[in-house]
Amino acid sequence: MNQRVLVLNCGSSSIKFAIIDAANGEAPLQGIAENLAASHSQVRYTDGQNKHTINLEDKADHKHALEAIGRILMQFTELRSSLVAVGHRVVHGGEKFTHSCLIDDRVKQAIGDMAQMAPLHNPAQVAGIESAQAAFAQLPQVAVFDTAFFQTIPQHAYLYALPYNLYEHHGIRKYGFHGSSHYFVSRQAAKLLNKDIEHCNLITAHLGNGCSIAAIKQGKAVDTSMGFTPLEGLVMGTRCGDIDPSITTFLMEQLGYSAAQVNALMNKQSGLQGISQISNDCRTLESEQEKGNERAKLALDMFVYRLVKYIGSYLAVVGPLDALIFTGGIGENSSYIRQQTIAQLAHLGLHIDDKANKDMRFGRSGLISNEDSKSIFAIATNEEWVIAQDTIKYAFNA
Structure with missing residues (x-):
């Protein structure tokens, strides 16, 4: 059976798209729309032989990017005709969706309803679903939820110390995100270790514009840094991560912020962008730091410090560690962030190989420890x- 799938992965500031053979992972067409809602928005894609770049208007949003992706797909008639399904990454599925599922009106409505818990993601993913349904009305469409991987987290780890009825009646709990990424890299690490995943204790750090870290014990997620929404946890590109909750009421009661303004502040104006007042892009901040910019250095120092704290706490949770894994745009490519992080964990038995660390980037995977x-x-x-x-599983075998 032909297993070619169009995959749409709408992130907070990017849209990855690819035509993928589910059987072997080959991608005859793949690309990314990036820097959305920022300057220099563009779409980059490769058709297997040639690389292409299309510049979008400055601060192009997800809708404009999806339209550009649609025009690109129209150029590849044979590939379009070979598609059997469309798969969508959906960030927040709550407790309603514990695994992937076929998309119908009920599912799409539920994804939209959860936008308040993932304001940078779920609305973009609904837009992606609607665009794909219009373009590929004859194909089954499947939602794959970031939150599904974290259904194994025990109750004592996913509950907040709030009145229990807030969980019972309103679903206020930790959900976790980037599940597909944590799932993939943990399985790849098990292969590199030559161990069954069920016998692996791992810490996986997905670092990009959005950042999360997961504790994986005997192959199952037992904790993760993101929570009720993707705002909790690490310092991120534009998100603040962990803060004192009373800052919210201070901003509203003492400084006159509205709820919408607080939400925008913490999700879109904080993190690396907010601290540095320069950029949410780690590459830009590393370059600025080298020029002596102290605010860029402070942003990177805070990013690393929060990451080190989480790794240390998860070492206590998972037990004897088999491996620490870096992934995501920053985790895969920033030798600086990896080096600075591991330098602060030497007393816990983690040491980096400088050459291997510097060489490991641009899609390469491998060992960077000594x-x-x-x-x-x-x-x-x-x-x-x-x-x-x-x-493929849920479109044809559910």
Whole structure:
């Protein structure tokens, strides 16, 4: 059976798209619309032989990017005609969706209803679903939820110390995100370790514009840094991560912020962007730091410090560690962030190989620790392949 799937992965500032063979992961067409809602928005894609770049208008939104992607797909008639399904990454499925599922009106409505818990993601993903349904009305469409991987987290870890009825009646709990990425890289790490995933204790750090870290014990997620929404946890590109909750009421009661303004502040104006007042892009901040910009250095120092704290706490949770894994745009490509992080964890038995660390980027995966260290990997994630596999499973075998 032909297993070619169009995968749409709408992130907070990007849209990855690919035509993927679910059987082997081959992608004859793949690309990314990036820097959305910022300057220099563009679409980059490759058709297997040639690389192309299309510049979008400055601060192009997800809708404009999806339209540009649609025009690109129209150029590849044979590939379009070979598609059997469309798979969509959906960030927040709550407790309603514990696994992937075929999309119907009920599912689409539920995804939209959860936009308040993933304001940078779910609205974009509904837009992606609607665009794909219009363009490929004859194909089954499947939603693959970031939150599904974290259904194994025990109640004592996913509940907040709030009145229990808020969980019972309103679903206020930790959900976790980037599930497809944490799933993929943990399985890849098990292969590199030559161990069954059920026998692996791992810490996986997905670092990009959105960042999350997961504790995986004997192959199952037991904790993760993102929570009720993707705002909790690490310092991110434009998100603040962990803060004192009373800052919210202070901003509203003392400084006159509305709820919408607080939401925008914490999701879109904070993190690396907010601290540096320069950029949410780690590459830009590393370059500025080298020029002596102290605010860029402070943003990177805070990013690393929060990451180190989470790794240390998860070492206590998972037990004897088999491997620490870096992934995501920053985790895969920033040798600086990896080096600075591991330098602060030497007393816990983690040591980096400088040459291997500097060489590991641009889609390469492998060991970056030295012979005296517990295993540390940089692994290029492939959320799209996971989404394609689940799409075939739930489109035809559910």
